[in-house]
Amino acid sequence: MHHAFQNGYGTDMARPRTFDEDRALDAAMRAFWANGYEATSTQDLCEATGLGRSSIYNTFTSKHDLFRRALTRYIEIMSAPQAEILEDAGRSGMERIQALFARIVNSEYEYREDDEASIGCLTVNTVVELARRDPEAAALVERDLGTRLGLLRIALEAGQRDGTITAERDTDALARFINATIGGMRVSAQAGAGRAALESIADTALVALRP
């Protein structure tokens, strides 16, 4: 008996899938992101992905597992460009933080249905809705928090060296402050803040980083 290989080519295949697993995962991620875990039913996931129940359960074993993968993917997608910004040796420390904030503001508009309210950030949404009672989700976001704080520290240390970031506070505290500011911007966006308001928040936060 041959193993399943869950469509991992290289074994004798039978009927191939008619959908792209990554695209389906993206669609599911969007659904969870926009509506939250509890409010997204498996039926919703079928409609969002265009798949039937069998295909979903055959591919992603359970709603919870699908969410875990969706959250993992979200974190991957979002982390990479942020890392690029924060580790960009071509910019000063302060410029990196500024660029990060700009990206956060833009992201609130990139992933939004027209004239709907912002859907915020899946990580923040997960912390608020789920982290207390879902240890797996909590572990994922905690891990993500750790890496983001690390990246922030890298940029902040660069800023302290090049003189664009205050050296009066340790980078750990500053990193947590920036992270909290981003969370606050995300919540503000979901509460209806417009682009100007978000930019103003970011701009004000930068004052605290000045030397």
Next chain:
Amino acid sequence: MHHAFQNGYGTDMARPRTFDEDRALDAAMRAFWANGYEATSTQDLCEATGLGRSSIYNTFTSKHDLFRRALTRYIEIMSAPQAEILEDAGRSGMERIQALFARIVNSEYEYREDDEASIGCLTVNTVVELARRDPEAAALVERDLGTRLGLLRIALEAGQRDGTITAERDTDALARFINATIGGMRVSAQAGAGRAALESIADTALVALRP
């Protein structure tokens, strides 16, 4: 035929309630606060309040209506002491903001089951989980946001007059910044930040307000 008066004494009564409506509302508020709207079932509400289904539906007509009242009550309970702090003429503008932050930090520990993670802030939780698809909830938190921004502006204007708050930025922007910082602290707390981390975030934010 006499009207119901929903146990509003003053009419001929029949069987009186064996529970206190306010206490029940408090218990329901706690349940929603800790677990969110979707994840709190009517059964959970029965257990949290100690009431039977009949009593709950007789008193609060529906889960959604009970949530609306719980959120309203939460906002009432939290607003009053914050207003007192922000309008306290005995303190400088900066001191008022400092005191507000201190209160936020403390509140993350007052309402927490022992060694459990923080349950955050019902307003923030509602914005994130519900505001996009529940217009009533959105209206309540938006209204609350308006009054809080107003109170913050009062303190900030006082601070600009007494010289403890920078006059380089208008109070509207500063108020939004502080509000976002509070939201960020709330999310950070739910993500596992301890007291020291929260105090550090608040302390760093204050730097941006200095003249």
Next chain:
DNA sequence: CAGGTTTTGTACTGACCCATCCAATACTTG
């Protein structure tokens, strides 16, 4: 204590929940 009225517990409703089962389908390999 009797009449009237509200509360309360229990059983119940119909809808939806997540997940599984199974037969029909469609493809690859030999």
Next chain:
DNA sequence: CAAGTATTGGATGGGTCAGTACAAAACCTG
């Protein structure tokens, strides 16, 4: 083209959801 295998759609299952119906209980008023 035949054999074998994975995917797919649709039906199905047990459980929980919010909310209701109803009768028994509990109390006030007169």
